Amino acid sequence: MDFTLSPEIEELRRRVGEFVQDNCIPLESPRESFDEHENIPLEKLAGLRDKAKVAGLWAPQMPKELGGMGLSMTEQAVIYEAANFSIFGPAALNCAAPDDGNMRLLWMVGSDAQKEKWLQPIIDGKVRSAFVMTEPHPGSGSDPAGMMRTKAEKKGDKWVVHGHKWFITGAGASTHFILIARTSHDPRNGLSAFLFHKDQPGWEIVRKVPIMGPEEHGGHCELRFDGLEIPEENLLMKVGDGLRATQIRLGPARLTHCMRWLGMSERAMSIAAEYVKDRESFGTTLAEHEGVQWMLGEAAMNIHTGRLLTMYAAWKLDQGDRARKEVSMAKVQVAETLNKTVDTCIQLCGARGYSRDTLLEWMYRYARQAQLVDGASEVHKMIMSRFFIKEGRDFWSWDA
Numbered sequence: 001m002d003f004t005l006s007p008e009i010e011e012l013r014r015r016v017g018e019f020v021q022d023n024c025i026p027l028e029s030p031r032e033s034f035d036e037h038e039n040i041p042l043e044k045l046a047g048l049r050d051k052a053k054v055a056g057l058w059a060p061q062m063p064k065e066l067g068g069m070g071l072s073m074t075e076q077a078v079i080y081e082a083a084n085f086s087i088f089g090p091a092a093l094n095c096a097a098p099d100d101g102n103m104r105l106l107w108m109v110g111s112d113a114q115k116e117k118w119l120q121p122i123i124d125g126k127v128r129s130a131f132v133m134t135e136p137h138p139g140s141g142s143d144p145a146g147m148m149r150t151k152a153e154k155k156g157d158k159w160v161v162h163g164h165k166w167f168i169t170g171a172g173a174s175t176h177f178i179l180i181a182r183t184s185h186d187p188r189n190g191l192s193a194f195l196f197h198k199d200q201p202g203w204e205i206v207r208k209v210p211i212m213g214p215e216e217h218g219g220h221c222e223l224r225f226d227g228l229e230i231p232e233e234n235l236l237m238k239v240g241d242g243l244r245a246t247q248i249r250l251g252p253a254r255l256t257h258c259m260r261w262l263g264m265s266e267r268a269m270s271i272a273a274e275y276v277k278d279r280e281s282f283g284t285t286l287a288e289h290e291g292v293q294w295m296l297g298e299a300a301m302n303i304h305t306g307r308l309l310t311m312y313a314a315w316k317l318d319q320g321d322r323a324r325k326e327v328s329m330a331k332v333q334v335a336e337t338l339n340k341t342v343d344t345c346i347q348l349c350g351a352r353g354y355s356r357d358t359l360l361e362w363m364y365r366y367a368r369q370a371q372l373v374d375g376a377s378e379v380h381k382m383i384m385s386r387f388f389i390k391e392g393r394d395f396w397s398w399d400a
């Protein structure tokens, strides 16, 4: 693959950078004005989103005819990274999780009627969405196909849902939900995907699960389903396609997490760079100490390694490949890089890094989830190992 950016994408990257610098970064302080999720208050976000729409920087992942920017995955890699130089950038441009992955799934597999009803309002920023899969013990987490207990049973012309879910990001502020539930005991085709609206009876939010880090609007919720009725027209794909829908959603969604996390890692580095260039110890700036150089050099290299893995997986997806092992490699490496980079930057900023005077402590608490969400790192390593055992040395073959 050729890593050269087209003049149009380079120009777009520059414009996103400018938008983030001028509009998003000024809202990151004072921290006292953050909302209960430690996120941007919704009224401020609405203002940012209006500006992003006017600037033509809206929904980079969606086709132009639906109001998006129509970018390929490799182009998105450039833009998402630039957007997440501010912690508010992705939400401002409507490319933050979980709407990002939900829009992509609905666009890829929804019928025309489903796209109009369930997708368009998310693209337009009128509603938020949630993806409802994970369950508390003894239900499914890492192994949804084998362990899912939430059931949808066909009664007449409706599906009736009973079950228990948790860690559903954004559920407290969402209107459109994508639900994965068991419809049979078939090991490959036992799950199905459904759409439901927040105002339908038969389900409730039991609680918002308190977490260690800042969170998306609506929090991470525990849900109970007790007779939610879903009409046949709100089945997404066919009966038995739930696992397939999950894989279609999660491949690109994991990679767009990587794109954003790289932007956040770069921001952490810029905060540390500002400090070590000016701050002195033992007669010279911190940046002149070899020990500091090794820390910064290693972090810069890790970020670049993550960018190459991410760009390569994005390129594979653009070729129509599912890029399963490539996405897994990027996800594990970039999640680890984000954690290590922010940790290094805190260390380099000394006591200030541990304070709330910079965003580093916010990022540090946020970063830990990266090694868990959308598949724990160990599960991705299991996938890579399975590919290696099957492919042998071909694991590393180039496309010819």
Ligand SMILES: Cc1cc2nc3c(=O)[nH]c(=O)nc-3n(C[C@H](O)[C@H](O)[C@H](O)COP(=O)(O)OP(=O)(O)OC[C@H]3O[C@@H](n4cnc5c(N)ncnc54)[C@H](O)[C@@H]3O)c2cc1C
Binding pocket: 098, 130, 131, 132, 133, 134, 135, 140, 141, 142, 143, 166, 167, 168, 169, 170, 211, 220, 369, 372, 373, 374, 375, 376, 377, 378, 379, 382
């Ligand atoms: C912040 C956050 C947001 C989330 N948002 C959503 C959401 O919007 N929707 C949703 O449906 N889910 C969501 N999740 C859930 C997330 O997808 C699950 O946490 C993840 O899939 C792991 O499932 P689990 O937590 O049940 O871990 P478990 O399956 O209980 O696994 C626990 C640990 O065991 C180890 N492990 C598991 N399997 C293996 C294996 N095969 N080999 C080696 N080690 C293994 C791993 O270290 C793993 O972390 C979210 C989670 C977090 C933390």
